[in-house]
Amino acid sequence: MHLKSIVTGVLLAVGAFAAAIGGAEAAAKCGASTGQAASGEPIVIGGIVSIVGPADFSSSGKAAAAYFKCLNANGGINGRPVEYMLEDDGWNPEQASQVAAKLIKDKGAVALVGNMSFIDCGANQGIYEAEDIMVVAGVGVPRDCFFQKNYAPTNAGPRVSNTKALIDLYNSYPGEIKKVVCFAPNIPNVGEWSCNGAIEWIKSKGGDGMTIAFDPGSMDATSLVLQAMAFEPDVISVSTPKEIAVPIFAAAEEQDLADKVHWMGPASLYNPDFPTAIGDYWNGKVTVDMEMNAADAGTPDMDNWLAVMDEYGSSSDPRDTFSQAGYLAARVTAETLMKLDPAKIDRPTVTAALRGVTRFESDIFCKPWYIGDAPRHNANNSGPVAMVKDGKLVAKPGCIDAEDPELADVHEYEKKIGIRQ
Template identity: 55%
Template sequence: MKRNQKIALSAFMGAMGLAAAGGAWAQTGPDCGLNTGKAATGEPIPIGAVVGKTGPDDFSASGQAAAAYFKCVNANGGINGRPVDYIVADDQWNPETAAQVASKLVKDRKVVVLAGSTSFVECGANAKMYADEGVMVIAGTGVPRECFNARNYVPVNAGPRVSATIAAMYAAQKYKAKKMVCIIPNIPSLGNWACEGPKEWGKKNGVEVETIAIDPGSADATSTMLQAAAKKPDTIIMNVPKGILVPMLAAAEQQNIGKKIHFVSSAPAYNADVPKAIGPYWKGNFDVNLEFNPLESAGPDNKNWLAVMDKYGAKSDPRDTFSQAGYVAARIVTQALLKMDPKRVDRAGVTDALRKVSDFRSDILCKPFYVGNGNRHNANNSGPVASPDGNGWRFAPGGCLTAEDPELVDIRADEQKMGLK
């Protein structure tokens, strides 16, 4: 295996409350926007989001976190005196509904930007419309390929392809794995694409990767695990949602496959409930890539995220990686808006301001985030690795591993043009 993995030390210190540094540290509550402690009373600024709340699963945590942050911003002077009118629409996991609700946000409600969107279906349904209308989306979480291949759609997360690639790299590095199987739902624009990252990386590094695409609604866990094991891999890459992952690991345990084959996973497996759900059998033999730094990390921005959720979010709102993503998305948008003349906050100006984002820092992220003028966006392509210890998670030494997915070649070229490392 090539020894050119790029290791980036995690935890850049967050630059928070940039518009009013003098007041930022005087308060004792969460740090949001201007930090004046006074409610914004000016003309509202409409900001939207499209989330998949109702359907197979509730996929709206990013929007909930963004809503909490904007509430905090509004309670602390807003956007230079103007409150954010945050409008969240549910696409119901239906592409037609996604197109309808996005059209209402963009064409009827005249949102200047979308922030904290999280959807399995809206990228394919709406990416062209967003570009045609000149509106940017700083999404919390992107999943299908279209989310990472659109000029006006900017996911804060790394995505399933990048995350699975990092998991494969880690397996090759730690376990010297030479043959892997990647398991993925056969959802359009997710399917093989998300496992092609490990496969293409493997071709360049002497690692063979095969894909097993499953029907997420009817896949038999035991049959899938036996099918994967029959290929005699060194490592099985789980690239599936938590609801599919847990029963599949249980099936692998019943067949004692986990003692013969190493298991790794993309980011959906990183959840506070997973270690207890899968049990002690997997201690030391299940490694998960994270799209962000740990939920319990001690960085100031991560602590601020939790403080914002506690004060301005609902108790039922998740405190998970999707929530981290929505919070970061809202911060990126707020920081860009605060640099604008509040009397001239229109869609074109906001889009221009967001494209100029080139060095946004948060200790939730492994590296500074940027938007830029690229035709697609995947700025977050690094993350740490964790493994369950029976009750919680322990984190691998070395910090954040940066994906070597060949599909990122254009992203690396854009970064070079922007002077980023």
């Protein structure tokens, strides 16, 4: 499946924001912000990421680690420090199962936080449910990550991302959007699934769509573009990492297709280098989804995330969308645990408390995020989109609500807890 090239592209597509954002000026604020180090009995919290293997897929876990360091330097959980244990699943299902068992059974973790892996969701669903431990993940990618009672990612995921971009185009060009083609790498539970939300949504509007799944290791960009154009689409979504998308846009430019079809992509293209990589020809012609608000927005939570990374992370840790996700996962967990009696914190009380999170607000999110007692979790389903404009990705005002038919049960649950009208 050439997973290495795909994942490396995903990392490049979001990691480049480190240079674009810069550092923070204000001091980091975490927990009670006491300025006094916690010295009580540690609370063990684990995390699973993928490091050794095709690529280092651990930005979310590193951000969670930085936040917990900041928390421990500022009073911890009402005096108790968090012992954050981050484990590498090595991109291997067997190893993923081993480290999960280590954290949960051997170390007695009360929760897992900041997880970021293509492997973890599928490999460990059984133990998460059997041990009734909550995973407040930073980044979910495969479908498995969004269909578990005990796994709640703070990111949106590729399917929601694609659907939002299409909805923005549909609303921006009334009556023009009827047929959609979506390109996707052929990774099980990622590729076609990432396109299906947009395809199903346009069909619900009386339109039509198709997915073209391909092996990126043997991709012929011109053939893909010609195959898509044979469908006579109004929109083409390039649901790939940047490094795979660029040759597709180059092939489309050779065919002079910028004004013949509307072009879009999910958050994997939300990269400050993307507009330059595809060139001036595409100015004002490409819509790109954003899973969260703009990383350089300068809002209080955005600035605090950067301050936490600058003071308690490593200079080599990415300052990217995935890092934002890990920061949020750690923060919501810490703020939830601080409401508990510190002498009675254990796995059952933590699981119950996390499931009681029904309205966590941050200016990094477009709407309140939640866990709740739902059978599955995809709470980050509303966000902005950006346009390629003058060599930059410029965020459009407002937030797009993902109306993916697959989210019907999620939306119903949101009505139940008062998040949605």
